[in-house]
Amino acid sequence: MTSRLKQLGEAGQAVWLDFVDRKFLAEGGLRTLVEEDGLTGVTSNPSIFEKAMGHGDAYDEGFQTFLGKADASVVDTYENQAIADIKAAAADLRPVFDRLGGKDGYVSLEVSPYLAEGTQDTIEEARRLWAAVGEPNLMVKVPGTKAGAPAIRTLIEDGININVTLLFSLSSYQVVAEAYLAGLEARVKKGLGVDGIASVASFFVSRIDAKIDKAIDARIEAGDAESEALKAVRGKVAIANAKLAYAWYQEMITSPRWQALAAKGAMPQRLLWASTGVKDPAYPDTLYIDMLIGPDTVNTMPPKTMDAFRDHGTVAVTLTDDIEGARHVIAEAERLGLGLDTVTEGLVPEGVQQFSDAADALLGAVAGKRAAFLGDRQNGMDADLPAPLAKAVDARLERARAQGWPRRLWQGDASLWTGGDEAKWLGWLAAGRGTQTDPDALTKLAALARGHKDVVLLGMGGSRLGPEVLSLILGSANGGPRLHVLDTTDPGQIASVAGAIDPREALFIVSSKSGSTMEPELLRAYFWELAGADGSRFVAVTDPGSKLEAAAKADGFAMIFPGDPAIGGRYSVLSAFGMVPAAAMGIDTRAFFEAAAPMVLACGPDVPPAANPGFRLGAVLGEAAVSERDKLTILPSPGLVPFGAWLEQLIAESTGKQGRGIVPVDLEPVGDAVGYGSDRLFVHLHLEGDEDAALEAKLAALTQAGQPLVTIRIARRELIGQEFFRWEVATAVAGAVIGINPFDQPDVEDAKVATRKLVDAYAQTGALEPATPIAETEDFAIFGPGDAEFAATDPAALLRLHFASLFPPRYAGFLAYVERNGANAAAIEAMRLAVRDATQAATVAGFGPRFLHSTGQAYKGGPATGDFLVITREPKADLAIPGHRASFGTVQIAQARGDMDVLASRGQRVMRVHLKHENGMDALVAAVTHAVRR
Template identity: 50%
Template sequence: MNPVKQLENHGQAVWLDFLARGFVAKGELKKLIDTDGVKGVTSNPSIFEKAIGSSDEYDGAIGNALKKGDRSVADLFEHVAVEDIQHAADVLRPVYDEFHGNDGFVSLEVSPYLAMDTKGTIAEAMRLWHDVHRKNLMVKVPATPEGLPAIEHLTGKGLSINITLLFSQQVYIEVAKAYIAGLEKLVADGGDPSHVASVASFFVSRIDSAVDKQLDEKIARANDPQEKERLAALKGKVAIANAKLAYQEYKQLFSGARWEKLAAKGAKPQRLLWASTGTKNKDYSDVLYVEELIGPNTVNTVPPATLDAFRDHGKPRDSLEENVEEARQILAELEKSGVSLGAITEELVEDGVKLFADAADKLYGAVAHKRATVLGAAIGAQKLALGSALKKAVEKSTEEWRAGAKIRRLWHKDKTVWTGDDENKWLGWLDSPAKADIADYEDYARRVKGQNFSDAVVLGMGGSSLGPEVLAETFPKKSGFPKLHVLDSTDPAQVRAMEKAIDLKKTVFIVSSKSGGTTEPNVMKDYFFAQVSKAIGAEKAGHRFIAVTDPGSSLEKVAKKQGFARTFHGEPTIGGRYSVLSPFGLVPAATAGIDVKSLIHHTLAMVRSCGADVPPHENPGVQLGLAMGLAGLEGRDKVTIFSSEKIADFGAWAEQLIAESTGKEGKGLIPIDGETIAEVSVYGHDRFFIDLRTEGENDAGHDARLDALEKAGHPVVRIVIKSIEHIGQEFYRFEIATAVAGAVLGINPFNQPDVEAAKVKTRELTTAFEKSGSLPAEEPVISTGEADLYTDEANASDLRKAGADGTLESWLKAHFSRVHADDYVALLAYIERNADHIDTLEGARLAVRDQRHVATCAEFGPRFLHSTGQAYKGGPDSGVFLQITADDAKDLPVPGQKASFGIIKAAQARGDFDVLTERGRRALRVHLKGDLKAGLKTLDHAIRQALN
């Protein structure tokens, strides 16, 4: 009989502090049971991390699990861990039976992240107990203040609990009392306590490590040789003394009338289990914490190396009750020396929670990496080339986010991740894909298909329109379903063009407005409702309209009154720009016959990749967000997005998300969408490039220039999407990234204070029109045959000093002379958004970029007001703005209102411009006269001349 086996004769059970799949499968655990009398196994995140992260032992199991369907990282780990625990429990079941449920246990720990969460601990422990489904399972719960009530509750439900992270005698007493109280509840509820076992895992060697460190510091400061000798005599003895006295408490706790009453019903005493028994100080015996703590009805859980050492040269004896008075004297001497064991044990609990959480981070990181490897291209690939300085900053911030549990806090809707304002109220988008009612969308799509509609038109603005626009532009028309269009303008010509492009008698309209009070979708609805009423009859018109709005909004009331076919409710905790994966995007998708089930299925893969259980270094959304935010802080705040042909419209959606979320309080990221890639020499040092493409889309010239940008030191992010069906993944990746970037910048990424300012100005102007029949008069700073120019006094004075005189060209030349390095130029056109006008503005913006080497934007109003307009007004003062307006060739009335579409658009333009100038922005407005096509040509020529 070897020394390990001999411990049985002293009443002590040996459990192994180790678990791995191959170790069980190859029979090594069974061998230790047979040869050494090992009677149990414990596991923790550190053990699993070493097993999973340091080998390919689990690759097959993870791969097989994912073949049955994707799952979150935590679920994936739990799946393989539960299998391991079940296999080990089955090997140990004969021990459990032989010793009548006193031994033969396998321990599985609740997530360390729940150490301070009583309800979460209880819920997870109950789930693990159910999933493992083995009588000889012990669920491990930490001895934190929040863990104690969980221990009592779980014991009362008949679970066997292993209490971990126990260092203090006083806390041990509370743990034992919680166990006893739990048994009493179980008996009171008619349960059988004989099936419940428990161990209190009392940690040993970590105490000596902490105490010895403080003693060494005191020894180094002491001048008296006798004092040095006295302090040195305490080293390596405190942990054992502490454990021996805990055992004396055990004997008191599990005796007497209260306990005897439970014992009579078959209750088992909660055994003390010596944990952390591997010797950490090489000056001490490698079997110290086994030899000195041997006693009846105890457990010693040992790592494999300590087991081997004790088998080789351990000397069993009844040591636990030796020198108990000396143990008391040692602790008294320690207190006399000014070293507080109580303070040390409290700190060790905190450190233990942190260490286990750190180990869990490594564990989940390893699982996340293996999951991503198995899924491969099913998750959009992301490669960051950031340059050495930014890369180091991201690595540092990644560790800060990990250590601060920020991604878990984000998912737990902790507003202190940002500014502590109201961010917690706007995080419904985090789980909106998982909450999508797929069956309802599919049923709705079947109903749409049965109506034989030719067209579907989304009437919305900003977040209500840009997401659906990506879907409309990305997915081809589906057979049997209407062609999806988006109208997000009050320009009369654009409204007419939409009306001309569709068959009113065969079109369904989706009126999309979160608040229900947004001007643009309301007037567009009024117009088309009247037109449909004329086409098919007022009594049938409502049947052609769908509302997507928050519950209780004014739009919902109108929809009910006008007999809309259906109202879909948005989620009030989701802001418009984060709403594409909610009804605001999914209703248009379903209407157009896009497979919502497939879209959500692919999206959820990215949701899982960005989940709370994926540490920042393996979390693609967090990595992109940290890179964007930190680049912005370093001055690289022009986030330039290149999107390949199949997903060309994605940048317009991302533009709104990034600008409206981050551009405020004088900070922010300025998204640049639609620029074609240029030579390195064109770009300043303010760029951050993101290149998106679908798999198989290659452009050698584009790639060569992208490579050149990377070699020149510009940060470049490359994202490859498997197919357009995976576009939802990118919506989600960018939502997470933008929220993270907002935290890095120190702003609230969910409000839009400066968008509201422009709306107020617009309402003031339209109210004035309603009263007087005209907009308030305004005086141009100069009037030419081609255009009238407007700006405020401060801008006009600056421009005149820069050489502006009587010509359009001179004013433009003076305006562009104010463009400096790291600025951007935005062309803001309140005209019809069509292919010709887009081409004209794109040509002009690229001319500015190439001549002045600055970022440029070409935006159409009023749609950009709900998008980049926030950053232009509230973000950094680095924009130079040229607003373009024109007289409408033919206006269009809005039913029931004095103000026409043209008047509303003019009010929006003027309100926008007024806020820009009030904020001190460099802004000039050019109002083109006469024929718009000719006027744009003249303006384009003048811009190019001014640049030269």
């Protein structure tokens, strides 16, 4: 007996399958339907591919084969498999296509639903997919949105077969029919053929009844006076709507306009009935097939509906029956106020959203498959969070998915943050792919550097923190020179570096984005003279057009590397500011970017937030901050300790502003779980093979105590580049959650202004403005900011009062304008531990002036919950600065005093302790330890 489905074809209606699956294709399922049921086409969409790829292991072998050749983005991984299925389906349908002379035998592949409102993006995507599949019986699916219609016209003119999807109303169908006609006419005008171009207009059915019937049922239940009239149109509106669309089609193909095209061999744009699965179980399961049968149409059915019709469907031409009755139903729907136009208009964005949701689920599943395949080539992350925070993070990730945050980030959509100038500062995204630097120039620099034992980087802030981390974690390679990093005005530290090198042999890298930052300029002047004013041993890294670029050209620098003005300093490690020093150390920058690439791809615009490593981390950081867990405590494996300094700057300078933000806590030794307040979020950077049993035990105790812990796992040091990029993305996302611009630093400049004022006064008078201590001992003197009044004048009492209200969420800060060496670092650590263990308060520390350009932003612009001690001393031996009256020591003390005044003006509690002699630091440690004893 002839299959009912085959009988449909004999009645003039093509039968298409709304389903694609690899196993089904491989087992010959499609060929069977062609042979037994007369099937002539296949449609796909994101929902179909999500069901096919997102569940089970049918595609695992394909994923592994593709990714085994080279790592790829999530969307490229998906498309590789989707196109393979589409090509297989096209091959199965090719005999139909050839037998019918191209009038049928098509398979559809949909453009990304994310592009539904972009005409040019849709055009480019459709052209790309058409070329990638390369089969004449492909139809590219384009949504019938307002933006889609002009795209359809262009694509038809291109000669690309188009399946127009998401049509719900007669008016929207007429628009796309016009686009089809206009596209064909454009080809005729160019002298091109129109006889090989096919198109269908997918008119959705059951979704309309689902909406209308719901409104009808609500009114009937409420006792509407028109209940009987409402019952009379229930379940009939969608079919009536479709019949009137077909009636218009029949009129259109008799028009002289169409007939002129038909005479040249043009094929009509057939109506395709989509969404034909019944939503209401009260209706016959074949309703939307039985009632919509007619010549030159297509019905695309999911397998379940196809099975039902094969079993008990009714074959009869029904599409042209009772057109007047259809008009009456539509008129009644309007009279009863059922809002058909509103319903059909709303179903378009709803349909786009449903397909976008399915695409998100699909790409998220593929991302998981990709990550599993890569294994330890991509750094992993786990988050052990208290239930309320975990719930908030999940909700944030879902909102971010629905609002398309990953795509908006990569597209530079400033409304993701404050709607300000954020789009101007996203050059770091491209830099993550290694596109900002010139590989050949870096190779040339590496060759130049190999002629030197030492390379000295003169910089400040973000332009030097990344390179310092690379030097301490990766070290010099391939016989490369040692890297010394100077980002200070401290005379002792400058003298230490100068004494460790041969100034007339070393290579100097002067690094400054603006080219006018004070510290690099002073250091350049000092070492330029020390090195004999030999430009052949100087290299500059600076933004184009800067003062430094001009000076470097004038002084004959060996090389000048341009920065990207669209990258802020703290986001610059993967740009020239990080890669130039890396290359000078002998690091293979090409290999470095190859190792970082898996994370860059994993954080791409095509990866939904829940599966996107950068967005997952950013959601945790942001939600923790807004729930008052704003002290990000960094607890790395021993081999990754240096990473904290870079991370500290990135987080603090990016998020600490407008009285909000995250205060990063670096180099605070891990304590017992009972020693912490409820304002912490802990992050552990774990380097495989670099185990610390004591640290691991304390981390386990933290989670057992209910503290939130994020663990990032890094298989080997060479993968540290992945963390630079992950944390850059996460910080940008955290800024969006907190509601600030993560790319400006409005409060950093204030300390610079205060410093310049003091230094300029010194240049005129030869002395700094006098400062009178409010208390002093034989070891140190204590100063207050400006005209601040204090309730005590005894040093011990002052320190007790300073720390008296230090409990979470307040935190303590030790800002030391002294030489950054082991002894001073140990002393500061001792004070931090004393304070933390006595108060549970978080503690931060920084060496001045380097922190001014990093964490100083959070201390001044972030939460006003800090209790700071600014620590200064007279240097044992000062250093003169060529061409300047002020010495390095004078500049450093001016920076400390300016810093204190600005901190006070921002509502922070602050005092300055000036050490009188070499043992003054030990005395201060003892005094602070005594002051915090309760």
